[in-house]
Amino acid sequence: MITIQKKLIIVLALISLLAAWILTTPSNAEDAEVIEAEAMEEVAPAKTMEKTPAKPKVESAKDETKTSISEARLADKAAKVLELQKSEVSTKRIPQNVRNAARCIVVFPSIIKAGLIVAGKTGQGLVSCRHSTSNNWGAPSYVSLNAASIGLQAGIQKASVILVLLNRDAVDELIDPEVKLGAGVEITAGPVGGSANLEIAPSVLSYARTKGLFAGLDLEGAKIGVSKEQNMQVYGEKITAKEILFTKDKIPTRFDSFMSALGELAPIPAN
Template sequence: MIQQEIHYRLTKILFGLVVPLCFVTLLARADTPQERLTKAGQAFQELVNASNGIPRKLLNKADCVVVLPAVKKAGFIVGGQYGKGVMSCRSGATFNGKWSAPVMMQSSGGSFGLQAGGEATDFVILVMNGDGARTVLKGEAKLGADTSIAAGPVGRDAEASTSEVLSAEMLSYSRSKGVFGGVSLAGTSLGPDTGDNEKLYGKKMSGQEIFSEGVKAPASAEALLSELHRASPTKVAK
């Protein structure tokens, strides 16, 4: 009887672990890379243009921008999140040129705590220096470990003020149900999505190759890149 009870409880825990993660993974994979680029452009536009959104002063200092539209999160007891998105960096060895062709990205992470149901959140991450950019372009990076990340200050005229924000390699923002804010994504893994980059460009390419080889951006990236150029046409020295 005791063994049956233990087995039942273990099965329940495993079900709570596996099902949410499978659920969010399937949801995140539903979009094509082209559709995701469109959604990324919309999410970035809304986050950067909101009066309490991403500060332009910080955007102008950023080397790269990562947009993860509609990251899915679901769980019961143990929750997980899985998202796909896009990254564009300022071209050139010192990240001070025009915004580059997009690199398709993927993120994953888990969270513990009592929770149920699902939600979708848009995330924008500002990569504030070349070391952070190169780490992410190389492969999957653990935010908070391989690169430092902090919740970014909000508001068009806000500036980095605390020592944590000033020293962070990345600043992260979110929008859920119309509410904007800075949010810490420490513990999340982030890196290029090899499969989606191949689908988008027609051949296997690493994140570094897409960035450094001057690849032509696809038509589906036009809205996102236009918004990046409009919002921050030139980089401001830190």
């Protein structure tokens, strides 16, 4: 017969075996959790790498849309400047004989006094020139105005600018990045009202609208540069400013408002 002492020994042995089994089971579960976590870490980077290439495409499309909208607004703003000039009273208007004689017209809807901006860049604008045979206004080119100083009156920080170019040579010199207004290109504040003596007029006449009034503007020392990237985005090809101004036949629709206002301000002169 099994004594009580032996029974106790057997029970204690069984309890020990059961305890050992219970202790080993959680350890296996923890190992499973670690393996699962490591597997998830390996999968996560793969998912991230799959999503990454798509982001630049979306951002690029947004940037292109913003650029397109900005360029269209520039044309509309330039048109507004021309419309305001045409609506001026006769004593504040660019003389009719100056508008008739214009070979090219440059419009900067908004220039900022150079002390307020970086590197002297003061504004973006458009230039359009008459075709030599028809006298019709041709496709516009994007340009920028760079200046160490702008001759605005004290207290005035912004202005809209119109430049009237009276001969073809002025155009060639104007878009030369090495030429400064007043140095390589003769420029002066333009007259308003009545008529101007064009026999003694310089190559370029400048006008500015500040606080609701148009007046002459001192831009001596400023440089006008061609905005090549904007031209390429609009015309879709590598093309020079001269090719746009004098050989481009088709005018993009985004310039409709600008071309219409330009034709109203300076129509084809009557023979």
